[in-house]
Amino acid sequence: MKTRQLYNRIAVLRNERGISRKELATAIGVNYQTVGYLERGEYNPSLDLAFKISEFFGLPIEIIFSTQPMKPLSEELYERRRGIS
Template sequence: MSSEEVFNRIAVLRAERGISRRDLATALGVHYQTVGYLERGEYSPSLYLALRIAEYFEVPVEVVFSLKPFPRLGSRS
């Protein structure tokens, strides 16, 4: 694991709301492939983009992004 790895819940948030990668990309003003790179952890967003993503989903930024892996849904810790 890279010390600069950033984990995210973008795919989960999109799925919960029925939003396509393309729709999210259009709303954010980025290429739809960028959303895929973000979801797979192949690209870390700028602070500006991270804040815009959180604002789009109407959640705090730490709900979307973390420096530690998110617990699996349904797991108890």
């Protein structure tokens, strides 16, 4: 079965928190190369792995993964602020 391309913010979240791929990989129980494949969108994680990543960053799963290309976080934050005010 051909699956859809999933987009994610793993790289930006990992960089923001100063975590190496090896550290993230150890925390979620995968090979460090798998983190690279996930970040580049070359591998779609299972639901279990997606939840592990979501729990690691302490963010809802839909903030990290999407079926649509993701906007930069700064742009999304700006739009949300404009929406609130």
